[in-house]
Structures are given as structure tokens and as C-alpha cells.
Amino acid sequence: MDKMTYHDKRVLIVDDHRPFLLMLRSSLNTLGVSAVTLAESGQEAVEACNRTLFDIVISDLNLGNNRQNGLQLLQELRVKKLLSPDAIFIMISGDTERPMVIGRIEEQPDDYLIKPFSQAQLGNRLSKAETKRKALRPLYIKLMNEDVKGAILACKDAITSGSRYRQYCSLVMTELLWREDKFDVALSVLEPLVRDSQLPWAVMAMAKTMMYMRQFEEAINLAKTILDNRILAADSHEILAQCYLRTEKLEEACIEIKKAIELSPHSIERQYLGCEIAQASGDYDFAKNCCLAILEQSRHSVHKNIAHMCNYIRSILELAEHATDKKSGNKFHQDAILALQRQKQTELVKNSPQPFDFDAFENIVSARINVIQGKLINARRALCESQQQIEQNHDEFPMSLAPDSLKVMFDLGEYEQASSLMEKMKTSPTSSDPNTQRLLQQAISNAKRPGGDYNKLRQKGIDCYNQGQYQQAYDIFHLALKVAPMNTGLVLNLLQVIVKLLAQKSKPDPELKLECRQLFRSVEGLHLPESHRDKLVALSQELQPYLG
Numbered sequence: 001m002d003k004m005t006y007h008d009k010r011v012l013i014v015d016d017h018r019p020f021l022l023m024l025r026s027s028l029n030t031l032g033v034s035a036v037t038l039a040e041s042g043q044e045a046v047e048a049c050n051r052t053l054f055d056i057v058i059s060d061l062n063l064g065n066n067r068q069n070g071l072q073l074l075q076e077l078r079v080k081k082l083l084s085p086d087a088i089f090i091m092i093s094g095d096t097e098r099p100m101v102i103g104r105i106e107e108q109p110d111d112y113l114i115k116p117f118s119q120a121q122l123g124n125r126l127s128k129a130e131t132k133r134k135a136l137r138p139l140y141i142k143l144m145n146e147d148v149k150g151a152i153l154a155c156k157d158a159i160t161s162g163s164r165y166r167q168y169c170s171l172v173m174t175e176l177l178w179r180e181d182k183f184d185v186a187l188s189v190l191e192p193l194v195r196d197s198q199l200p201w202a203v204m205a206m207a208k209t210m211m212y213m214r215q216f217e218e219a220i221n222l223a224k225t226i227l228d229n230r231i232l233a234a235d236s237h238e239i240l241a242q243c244y245l246r247t248e249k250l251e252e253a254c255i256e257i258k259k260a261i262e263l264s265p266h267s268i269e270r271q272y273l274g275c276e277i278a279q280a281s282g283d284y285d286f287a288k289n290c291c292l293a294i295l296e297q298s299r300h301s302v303h304k305n306i307a308h309m310c311n312y313i314r315s316i317l318e319l320a321e322h323a324t325d326k327k328s329g330n331k332f333h334q335d336a337i338l339a340l341q342r343q344k345q346t347e348l349v350k351n352s353p354q355p356f357d358f359d360a361f362e363n364i365v366s367a368r369i370n371v372i373q374g375k376l377i378n379a380r381r382a383l384c385e386s387q388q389q390i391e392q393n394h395d396e397f398p399m400s401l402a403p404d405s406l407k408v409m410f411d412l413g414e415y416e417q418a419s420s421l422m423e424k425m426k427t428s429p430t431s432s433d434p435n436t437q438r439l440l441q442q443a444i445s446n447a448k449r450p451g452g453d454y455n456k457l458r459q460k461g462i463d464c465y466n467q468g469q470y471q472q473a474y475d476i477f478h479l480a481l482k483v484a485p486m487n488t489g490l491v492l493n494l495l496q497v498i499v500k501l502l503a504q505k506s507k508p509d510p511e512l513k514l515e516c517r518q519l520f521r522s523v524e525g526l527h528l529p530e531s532h533r534d535k536l537v538a539l540s541q542e543l544q545p546y547l548g
Contacts, residue, residue, distance in 0.1 A: 004127040006032035010052060013038055014045040014059035014073065015092075020115075024058065027119045042068030042076070042300065049082040056126065057083070061093040068300035071266070074109055076302035078144075085140035088129045092117070136165055139172065152176050167199070174205045183213045200229045207239050216243040234264035241277060250281035258286070261293075268297050272434050275311075279438070284322050288315035291435070299348055306352040307400045307433040309343050310361065314404065314439065317368050333369050340365060355398045360389040364404040371411045377522055380486045383408045387417075388527035397424045403439035410443055413484020415451045417529065454483040461493060470500045488528060491519050492535050499542045508546060516546050 011033050015021050021038045028036055037052065039045040042063055048054075057077070061070040068076070070091050077083045094115040110129035113122065133140065136158060142151035155173035159166045170189055177186040186209045193202040207222035223239040226232055237260035244253035257274045264270070271290045278287035292315075295308040313336055320332035340362060343349055349358055363386035370379035386405065390397060402425055409418040422444065457480035464473035474497045480490055498516045502508045520543060523536060 004123070004130050007034065009033055009055040010035045011037070011056040011058065012045060012048055012052075012054045014040075014042065014057070014063065014070070016040050016060065016062075016064040016067070020060075027122060030119060031123055042070075042073040045073055046076060046080075046082070049077055053082075053084055054087060055084075056088045056090070058090045058092060061091055066300075069266075070109075072297075072301040079302045081144065085137060085144050086133055088126060088133060090122075090125060090129065132165060132168075135163060136169070139169065143172075148176050148179055152180075167193070171201060171205060174209070178209070178212060183209055187213075200226050200232050204232050204235055204239075207236075211239055211243055211246075214246070216247050219243050234260045234270075237263065238270060238273065241273060245273075245277050245280065250277070253277045254281045254283055254286070261290075265293060266297065268294055268301075268303065271297070275315075275435055276438065282322070284315070284319045288312070288319060291315040294435075299346075304348060304353060305433055306348060306354050306356045307436045309346075309348060310400050310404070311433070311435040311439075313340055313343070313361075313365060317365070317372070320369070321372050329372065333372070336365060336369065354400060355394055355396070356400055357389055357393050357398060360386045360393070361401055361404070363389065364401060364408060367408045368404060371408060376412060376486045379408060380412055380414075380488070380522075381526065383412065383414070384526045384528070396428055397421065399425070399428055399436065403436055403443060406440065406443040410451070412486035413450075413454060413481075413490070414487055415454055415484060416487075416489050418451075420529070450483050454480055454487070457483065458490060458493070461497075465493070465497060465500075470497050470504070473497045474501060486522075488523055488526070488532055491523050492532060492539065495519055495539050495543065499539070499546075502546055513546050516543065520547060 006028070011028055013021055013024050013028075013036065015024070018040065021040070025036045025038065037048050037054070039048050045057070045059065049057075057074075059070040059073055063069055063073070070093075074089055074091070077089075083089065089109045090111050090113060091109040092113045092115060110132070111125045113125060136154075139151055139154040139158065142154050152173055155169040155176070158169040159173075163169065170193060174186045174189055177183070177189070187206070190202055190206045190209060193199055194206050203222055203226050207219045207226075210216075210219035210222060220240060220243050223236045223243070227236045229236070237256045241253045241256035241260060244250070244256060254277055257270075257277050261270055261274055271293045274290035275287050275294070278284065278290060291308070291312040295312045298304045298308050316332055316336040316339060320329045320336065323329035323332060344358060349356070363382045367379045367382035367386065370376070370382060383405070386401075390401060390405075402421065406418055406421060409415070409421065425440075457476055461473045461476035461480060464470075464476060474494070477490060477494045477497060481487070481494070484490055495516065498512055498519070502512055502516070523532075528536065
């Protein structure tokens with residue numbers, strides 16, 4: 001290993017403890033570094049990297065409570081391409097027991113150092129990292145440019161040339177092949193490594209490959225063989241959880257993902273899996289905890305997203321929806337409202353990186369709570385207000401508000417509105433948040449059957465009305481109302497029929513007049529779609545004699 005030269009290196013040190021920054025700068029100066037920049041937070045570090053292209057970045061893992069940590073800093077610098085392919089990133093930590101998540105291979109630091117460490121140890125690690133960076137430069141350039149095929153070829157070249165880093169390249173190539181869905185090829189890379197050396201990481205990669213190939217029993221057996229390996233135990237439990245989820249063994253899946261998260265909670269992807277399993281198994285309290293972890297972990301990362309806040313509030317509403325008694329349900333309603341008010345003051349909401357309307361979301365949450373409490377008229381009014389706010393403030397429907405809007409529309413039986421929103425969503429950018437995607441699919445799937453029943457009854461009622469069979473139309477529309485209790489279009493259809501029935505009698509039926517007034521008041525003053533507005537205006541003239 002060649003000795004590293006330091007006189008021409010630009011170094012950035014990131015730590016929230018100034019005494020350590022000064023001590024580390026002194027050590028680097030002794031090694032020969034003259035250009036040292038200090039940063040006391042991730043934000044300062046990103047700003048420094050925007051100004052200067054550093055050769056070495058040394059960051060503490062823990063940069064203070066409620067602030068970006070070292071792994072999130074590394075991720076942001078790589079995503080924003082603020083580090084060159086030759087740059088070395090060393091992570092340091094004083095906590096040997098802290099659960100750490102490595103993540104994808106290109107998001108890994110070049111090395112870890114545990115405090116306290118000597119100047120000689122630091123110099124040795126930096127030299128090793130530079131040697132590796134130089135040897136695999138073609139690969140790092142391809143990874144930086146997101147050239148997956150080129151990176152796979154660079155790995156092959158390094159392996160066939162007998163590089164001392166061929167095991168590392170085998171792992172990188174395996175992960176890249178997964179992204180290309182070339183699982184058979186990944187298997188051929190791993191099989192000799194597992195057969196000849198039984199390397200834990202290779203066995204783990206083999207288990208994942210088997211899982212992707214839907215060979216779940218083989219994946220489970222391999223994952224179990226490495227559960228005793230302390231470093232990879234969390235990954236083993238996660239693979240078991242995924243396999244059990246795919247084979248519908250939900251209780252076992254829940255047990256395994258909880259073990260994985262307990263061992264290593266600092267992974268958004270792992271928390272997403274926890275949400276998925278919790279939802280499938282009906283463990284809504286666990287789902288809420290996972291949603292909160294995703295929100296907190298992403299808040300200071302490059303992947304911060306307003307959808308994470310929405311998902312957290314939704315997870316509390318799901319607890320309310322599935323509460324076994326009224327007292328618990330009311331408590332969860334209050335929890336959701338308080339959590340929403342707390343989130344309103346956060347930086348994420350005030351400067352959302354995605355289009356968002358907090359007031360509209362607040363109204364949708366209110367609508368959901370009213371649905372759960374059986375206050376359907378209040379729910380419809382809150383829904384109408386939210387949709388009016390969205391219409392006035394946004395050119396395109398914000399995807400973060402779509403799951404709740406659709407859910408309330410389906411709960412109230414507003415199928416026409418839901419269909420219109422789903423059409424808008426086809427032209428909107430797809431949400432990258434797995435929780436949002438799953439909730440959208442869930443809402444649409446749950447409404448398919450009742451929506452179909454409603455459409456058949458409504459059409460049958462319209463046919464009867466057009467044929468002058470007003471009593472039959474009235475009866476059919478009432479049947480449809482049982483499927484879609486608060487459907488605005490259906491209320492207008494009923495009002496049309498009632499006008500005809502009242503006009504047929506010399507002395508109008510008092511009960512029919514009362515129903516007429518109740519139905520009219522339920523839609524009066526609502527912000528309705530244009531077609532419904534026009535219809536209500538036209539009907540108002542005919543209804544005046546009966547409204548009192």
C-alpha cells in the first residue's frame with residue numbers, strides 16, 4: 001500500500017463538538033494537510049461542499065439531536081453529486097453499540113473509525129481508502145453517473161483481472177444485477193463464493209437473490225444460517241420478514257421485522273417494510289411507530305417528503321378507525337388533531353419540498369374523523385371545503401392529499417368525484433413514497449365492488465325516471481343511497497324525482513316535503529362540481545314551493 005501524500009489534499013471535518021474538530025485538524029496538520037475546513041453540522045458541510053470540491057470528508061456519525069446525521073450527510077452529498085469519484089468519506093463514531101445501517105453499496109462510507117483513535121490509525125485508514133479508490137476509479141465513476149450497465153462491466157473487469165478488491169466488486173455487481181432483474185446472473189456470481197468460502201455477506205446476498213426469485217424456502221434457510229452473525233443479524237431478520245410476508249405468514253413476518261428494527265432502526269427502507277407488514281397483519285400501533293420513525297429519519301435527509309408527515313397522521317387515524325371502544329377512538333382522534341397541530345410548526349410543513357396545502361389536509365383529516373364518528377353530513381362539508389381549497393390553490397392535484405381525499409370520497413359514496421380524481425392522478429407524477437402508493441391502491445381496491453353496485457342502481461333509477469316511472473326511480477335511488485349514503489349526485493337525482501312525485505298530487509305528501517327539505521339542506525352551500533352546481537340551481541326554482 002502506497003503512503004498517502006497530504007500536502008495537496010483539501011479536507012472537510014464535520015463534528016458538532018468543536019474541541020474534537022480542533023484536535024482532528026491538528027492531527028491532519030501534523031500529517032501534512034494544510035487546507036482544512038471545519039463544519040459543526042450537516043447543513044454547514046453541504047454548504048462547504050457546494051463551494052469546494054474536497055478530497056477527503058471526515059464526519060462524525062452523530063451530529064446532534066434533531067439534526068442531520070453523518071450517514072444522511074453522505075447520502076445527500078452523493079445524491080447531489082457534491083463528492084468526486086476520487087473523494088474519500090470516513091465515518092467516525094464514539095458509540096460502539098449504536099445500531100448502524102449500511103444501505104446500498106454506493107452509499108457506504110469508505111471506512112469507519114471508532115473514537116478514540118490515534119493519528120497513525122487515521123493515516124492508515126486514509127491510505128487504504130485512497131488505494132482502493134484509485135484501483136476502482138472506473139467503477140466509482142460509473143456509479144456516480146448512475147450507469148448501471150457500465151458499473152457491472154467495471155466490476156467484471158476488476159474480478160477477471162484478479163483485483164485484490166474482487167470480493168467487494170462481486171458484492172457491488174450482485175446489487176447492480178438485482179436492479180436489472182438479472183437474478184440468475186447474480187446467482188452465478190455468488191455460488192462459487194458461497195461454496196468455497198461461506199462468507200457471511202455472500203450467503204446473505206444469496207438469500208436475497210433467492211427471495212427475489214421467489215424461492216422463499218431456500219431464502220429462509222440461508223437467512224437462518226447466518227442469524228448468529230452479529231453484524232448481519234438485522235439483515236437476516238429482514239429477509240425472513242419479507243419471505244414470511246410474501247408467503248402470507250403474517251404473524252411470523254411481524255415478529256421478524258420487529259427484531260430487525262430493534263437491532264438496526266436507522267433505515268427508512270426497513271421502516272417501510274415494517275409499515276407494510278403491520279398494515280397487512282392489523283398491527284396498527286406498530287404501523288404508527290414505523291410511520292413516525294420514517295418521518296423523523298427523513299426530516300433532515302435528502303429524501304424529506306411531506307408525504308411522510310401525512311402518513312404519520314393517517315396511521316393515527318387508522319388506530320381510531322380500528323379502535324375497539326368509543327373512548328379509545330376519541331383518544332386517537334385527539335392524538336391525530338394534536339399531532340397535526342404540532343407538525344404545522346415544523347420546517348418540513350413551512351417549507352415543503354413538494355406542493356402541499358396544510359389547510360386542505362386539515363379539512364380532509366376532519367372529514368375522516370367525522371366519517372369514523374358517523375357524522376357523514378359534517379364529513380361531506382369538510383371534504384367539499386378541502387377540494388375547493390385544492391382547486392383554488394393548485395394547478396395540479398397534490399399527490400400527498402390524494403389517498404385521504406379518495407378514502408373519504410369512497411366512504412361517503414362520492415364515486416363520481418373519486419373517478420374524476422383518479423383521472424387527474426393518471427397525468428400527475430407518481431408518488432415515490434411506498435406508503436402513499438399502497439394507500440392509494442388500497443382505497444381504489446376497497447371501493448371496486450360497492451362502486452360497481454352503486455353505478456348499476458343509479459343507472460337503473462335514471463332509466464326509470466326517463467321512462468316516467470317516478471315511484472320506481474324513487475325506490476331504486478333509495479337502494480343506491482344505502483351503498484353511497486352521501487353521494488351528492490344521488491341526492492340531486494332524488495330531488496328531481498321528488499319534485500315529480502309532489503307535482504303529481506293535488507295535496508303534497510308531508511313526509512315527502514320533509515325529505516325534500518332535508519335533502520336540499522344537505523347540499524345547500526356546498527362547493528359542488530360545476531355540473532352538480534348547475535343542476536342544483538335549476539332544481540332550486542322547482543323546489544321553492546316545497547322548501548317552506
